Amino acid sequence: MVCETIFDQEQTAPTFVGSLEVPNVQEIVRDNSSRVPQIYIRDQYEMPKATDMAHLVTDIPVIDLSLLSNGNVEELKRLDQACAEWGFFQVINHGVPSEVLQNMKQNADGFFNLSLEEKNKFSMPPDDIQGYGHAYVVSKEQKLDWSDALMLVTMPPEFRNLQYWPTKPEGFKEIIDKYSKGLATVGEQLLGSISLNLGLERNTLIKEHKGLSQALRINYYPPCSRPDQVLGISPHSDTSSITILLQEDHLHGLQIHHNGEWIPVKPIPNALVINIGDVIEIWSNGKYKSIEHRAVTNESKARMSLAAFLFPNLDKEIEPFDCVVKSQGLLKNYKKVKYGDYLLNSMKRKMEGKTHTEMAKN
Template sequence: MSVNIDDIEMEEAPTYAPSLPVPNVQEMVKMNPLEVPTKYVRNEEEMEKVNYMPQLSSEIPVIDFTLLSNGSMEELLKLEIACKEWGFFQVVNHGLQKELIQRMRNVSDEFFNLPIEEKEKYAMPSNDIQGYGHAYVVSEEQTLDWSDSLILMIYPKRYRKLQFWPKTPHGFNEIIEAYSSEVKRVGEELLSSLSLIMGLEKHALFGMHKELLQCSRVNYYPTCNTPDQVLGLSSHSDTGTITILMQDDDVPGLEIRNKGNWVPVIPISDALVVNVGDVIEILSNGKYKSVEHRAVTNKNKRRTSHASFLIPRDDVEIEPFDHMIDAENTKIYQKVKFGDYLRQSMKRKMEGKTHIDVAKIKEQLIEEQIKENA
């Protein structure tokens, strides 16, 4: 079924945050594959090579979606441990057809292989992040990421800005529609399970969102001649509720922070990678933490990833649930309106978890800073 602008009841879609225009990395590599401009080069401290712990990759939890959906208490306990100790997990048996996954990968590759003139028909505007380009570029001085992106709002349909939905390659819109619909199904079921481990009714989180918003970001990481000096995506945590990511099966690149170390998330064929966002951290009063993650590059192979962000409506107010606060767990976060929190985060460069400080109660923030400086 094709996406027709006449079939969608349009509403003024929200804008999120401006991003400064920067060079297209894929085109840079085409013109000179050996050159890495200084604007992309990071020092050894930023790369944190000494904290690289690939041997921990096998410990990242794997959740069986079918068992979880069928009410398995063992799988629910695995989910709680994953959210508490890792903030990340991989999901298998999720029901997405292999053919659909492959079609999504193929059509994304076809889009990024189009001539730059064609891709720039969908370039991000100066005041928002929907479209083709780069997000989170807020300063002329900041070090840039070695990647290009296509960002689209998927749900609700009335928020779609269809002028940024590529008309080529043929079938792109239909495939992203089908893929995103399936990811939404998985996301809604995961929210139900998260509600249960947080001591809530099954549909409590879904209801709290008022309306579940879903945004898609396809990231393209070109090869890099000096991969040890650049990052495909800077270290950050996600501001939303959960993120569902599809990686390439054969090219690792995602790394997550665990107990101060960087751990690569080795792809499992056709699995989805899920991570907890800031919304869950705030609601759980820090019990389930959104975790820093980043993307590294590769000298010989380009990499593509498909991230789906599930977030609340702008007007939803988030703060720790009362039952997450007691004498041993004092309240860490204040009430924030999600739309305000999201936009404040997007107006600064991606820099670990520093953006979440705006939601912290001032006394808690000061106490943390004293401990860090001790």
């Protein structure tokens, strides 16, 4: 997604130059379920075999947000360990009602099962990232991901461009609004606890955001007849502060890169998957690192995931906190960068691990 941020005096919401137009993967499968165009097939070195790490799946931390909210010291320690050693964890007792989660998934599924003509009414325009289409396609030569997406800026409300919010299924707009507000509350609670674990005041990271911005990416992964040769989403780390992901209850697809292995994240019904983004990595001077992750496909079933990215204002300057650096006894590993510039730099590139983070490193 090549992007340039544009502001004017009458507009508070940024717009962006969008991704190159590429084929709709869902339609490729509808037309011929055995066909996989060459542009999606990865070189073998890009497709390391996903090791069967089932014995490690249960080791991916599970955090009880209700305990964190009550200031439970042991749960804070577990969160610190999860952020430092994994960069990924699952959250239970997070306060978002299960019916909101299930309604969100059902409505998203309903949208992707509309006709292409109907979905294209909400297509990404050339000058924005919101809408239906594909992201991070910056070259006609790059390998494509086996997925389609719906991308919306959801928070703050004045940043929403409602012309790209689907009107079908009926009530989808309302459930997106309710869902995004619930995730904002979860995000604030997590940022408060992360602040404490970094030796900061509880509200420090929340203040750094000046109102939490949020973008939603709903990913749709059609089945693929050659799942061992394509990727649903390329390996990458997130440019967010934190990311909150809702998975399908019983379908695997998300994998994280941990100790040199690709480990599947087993879904826990009604749990939310949280991962540390690049912004927290910078603020923590690398104590907490954003972790490469990817999505794989399967041969027989379509799968969805709903990723909400929480991030600071585009004009916010980010760098390691002095008190965090001092407590580590280290030099600053990252230089000061303007978040909007950092985001722009990443969007000009295809997803390629953590190469985009070099911009912020000393």
